[in-house]
Amino acid sequence: MSTHIGANMGDYADTVLLPGDPLRAKYIAENFLTNAKQVNSVRNAFGYTGEYKGHRVSVQGSGMGIPSMSIYINELVKFFGVKTIIRVGSCGGMAPDVHLRDVLLASGSTTDSAVTANTFGPGIHYAPLANFELLDTAFHEAQKMGIKPKVGDIFAADRFYNDELDMKKLADYGVIGTEMESAGLYLLGAKLHFRALSVLTVSDLIFGEEKTTAEEREKTFNDMINISLATAIA
Numbered sequence: 001m002s003t004h005i006g007a008n009m010g011d012y013a014d015t016v017l018l019p020g021d022p023l024r025a026k027y028i029a030e031n032f033l034t035n036a037k038q039v040n041s042v043r044n045a046f047g048y049t050g051e052y053k054g055h056r057v058s059v060q061g062s063g064m065g066i067p068s069m070s071i072y073i074n075e076l077v078k079f080f081g082v083k084t085i086i087r088v089g090s091c092g093g094m095a096p097d098v099h100l101r102d103v104l105l106a107s108g109s110t111t112d113s114a115v116t117a118n119t120f121g122p123g124i125h126y127a128p129l130a131n132f133e134l135l136d137t138a139f140h141e142a143q144k145m146g147i148k149p150k151v152g153d154i155f156a157a158d159r160f161y162n163d164e165l166d167m168k169k170l171a172d173y174g175v176i177g178t179e180m181e182s183a184g185l186y187l188l189g190a191k192l193h194f195r196a197l198s199v200l201t202v203s204d205l206i207f208g209e210e211k212t213t214a215e216e217r218e219k220t221f222n223d224m225i226n227i228s229l230a231t232a233i234a
């Protein structure tokens with residue numbers, strides 16, 4: 001076991017779906033995997049391993065924000081040998097053609113996170129990018145399902161409540177959505193040499209009033225889950 005994950009070597013599959021919400025991890029395990037076994041419950045950061053269409057897949061809750069997620073990613077990769085991590089999460093839509101429940105694929109992730117700034121020091125503004133093979137696969141698996149994901153830059157914010165930020169300017173420069181993890185996932189993918197991708201569902205609209213309920217955010221994002229699982233086993 002590692003510091004924050006009470007599992008044994010071999011308990012996690014090479015590929016892990018990583019929702020922020022541990023209850024979404026439970027939902028995925030119970031509704032999409034067969035022979036699913038809980039492999040972690042430390043701090044209620046539920047983790048499960050099961051099968052999807054004959055392939056071994058795990059799902060692990062990461063918590064909200066890059067600091068929490070980074071703990072789980074470091075341990076999944078360094079202690080449990082995970083090779084591919086697909087974040088399945090919610091985000092706020094920021095582009096005119098992005099609507100509630102749309103699926104977004106983060107090709108890159110602009111951020112205000114201290115984690116990326118502290119990695120390179122002043123003057124370097126690193127570009128966290130998705131693994132292209134996963135991105136390409138997810139896009140085409142989605143199309144096979146009749147879903148056309150929007151692909152673009154996702155702003156990973158250190159804070160959920162950040163009204164000091166000029167989100168309109170970010171949108172004007174092409175940012176299509178905001179959440180709190182993708183930049184850290186991609187930075188760590190590059191550092192620790194695992195494949196990384198964020199597959200997101202729009203749960204809120206930054207410049208609009210519409211929102212999905214907490215229940216919807218937990219249960220109705222099946223398109224994102226189906227795309228991520230198809231990508232995981234491709």
Ligand SMILES: Nc1nc(Cl)c2ncn([C@@H]3O[C@H](CO)[C@@H](O)[C@H]3O)c2n1
Nearest residue numbers: 020064065090091092160179180204
């Ligand atoms: N900043 C931010 N803003 C909006 Cl509009 C969000 N919609 C969903 N999330 C995600 O959901 C959690 C916050 O509710 C975080 O894990 C974050 O990744 C959002 N995070």
